[in-house]
Amino acid sequence: EAQVTQNPRYLITVTGKKLTVTCSQNMNHEYMSWYRQDPGLGLRQIYYSMNVEVTDKGDVPEGYKVSRKEKRNFPLILESPSPNQTSLYFCASSLRTGVQPQHFGDGTRLSIL
Amino acid sequence: GENVEQHPSTLSVQEGDSAVIKCTYSDSASNYFPWYKQELGKRPQLIIDIRSNVGEKKDQRIAVTLNKTAKHFSLHITETQPEDSAVYFCAASRPGGYQKVTFGTGTKLQVIP
Numbered sequence: 385e386a387q388v389t390q391n392p393r394y395l396i397t398v399t400g401k402k403l404t405v406t407c408s409q410n411m412n413h414e415y416m417s418w419y420r421q422d423p424g425l426g427l428r429q430i431y432y433s434m435n436v437e438v439t440d441k442g443d444v445p446e447g448y449k450v451s452r453k454e455k456r457n458f459p460l461i462l463e464s465p466s467p468n469q470t471s472l473y474f475c476a477s478s479l480r481t482g483v484q485p486q487h488f489g490d491g492t493r494l495s496i497l
Numbered sequence: 498g499e500n501v502e503q504h505p506s507t508l509s510v511q512e513g514d515s516a517v518i519k520c521t522y523s524d525s526a527s528n529y530f531p532w533y534k535q536e537l538g539k540r541p542q543l544i545i546d547i548r549s550n551v552g553e554k555k556d557q558r559i560a561v562t563l564n565k566t567a568k569h570f571s572l573h574i575t576e577t578q579p580e581d582s583a584v585y586f587c588a589a590s591r592p593g594g595y596q597k598v599t600f601g602t603g604t605k606l607q608v609i610p
Contacts, residue, residue, distance in 0.1 A: 417598065426503070426586060426602035427541070434596060442597055443498070474540060482596030483529035483548075488540040 386411045390475050390489035397465060398497050405460045405492050407475030415478045416458040417442070417486065418450065420471040427474065432482065433458055465496045499524040501589050503601025510577050511609050518604045520587035521569040527589040530570045532561060535584045535603075544585075545572070577608045 388409045397403055409416065417432040419442075429442030433452040447469055449461040458477075462469060472493050476486040500523040510516050522530075531546035547554045547561045547570065554561050558577075563570040574581055587601040 415596070419600075424506075424602060427588075427600040429598055429600075432597065440595065440597075443599070481592065482590040482598050483592050485531060485543045485546060486598070488542070490540050 386487070388475055388477055388487050388489035390473075390492050392492060393490065394493050396495040396497065399466055400464050403462050403465060403494075405462075405473060405475075405494070407458045407460065407489060408456050409458075409475075409477040409487070410456065411477065411479070411487065412455065413477035413487075414455070414480045415482055415484070415486075416452065417476045417482075418448070418458070418460045419474045419476065420444065420469075421474060421491075422471050430460070430473075434481070462494075465494075467496050470494060470496045499527060499589055499591070499597065499599040501587060501599045501601045503587050503604060505604060506602065507605045507607070509607045509609060512577060512579060514577055516572075516574045516577055516581070516606055516608075518572045518585055518587070518606070519569060520571070520589075520601050521567075522589040522599075523568065524589070524591060525565075525568065526591045526593070528592060529590050530561070530563060531588050532572050533586045533588065535586065537583070541586060574606075577606075579608050579610050582606055582608045 418430040419427040431450040475489040478484040528549035533541035535541040560573040590598040
């Protein structure tokens, strides 16, 4: 089944404790992206990747890091999480570019205390 | 950068009536405009999209129109049903080396039986 898989689905942690949210897709998609969803603000793009070793900032990259060492994986790293990063996070992928339909993962709800 | 505004933020309609959601964008180079539906607790899923070389696209009860000159696009849902109740997001993106995707802030549609 074609899918985007995120882990964990839920995480409660404390300020300053490094965490990684994994994202994997099995569709051989080139374009992958991370979004955060906050009430009233919609989906805001954090980072995107157009292919292996090619990443770029979205609208809200501060406090986040990403890497794309393999085509299928695109982890989101919070080196020193803070409470304002409490949010619902979605990973998404599309076949080749950002101008194509995106397939979303089921989301990761992060709470930073 | 791109800015996408979406209105209204909430919309209530009677079952069987039509619903219209409008988005405006700022970057004239944007050429791909998808619409996503997000049911409560679920991931966003593409319902329809349109490219800038097309003025209108229809899929059963759902249609999208695009006015490139005015830089706005709209989602039309006819004969609404309770299962249409969800949050709807518009988005815009452009081709080329910088492929950020910008979403609107969402419209919560409630279809009253």
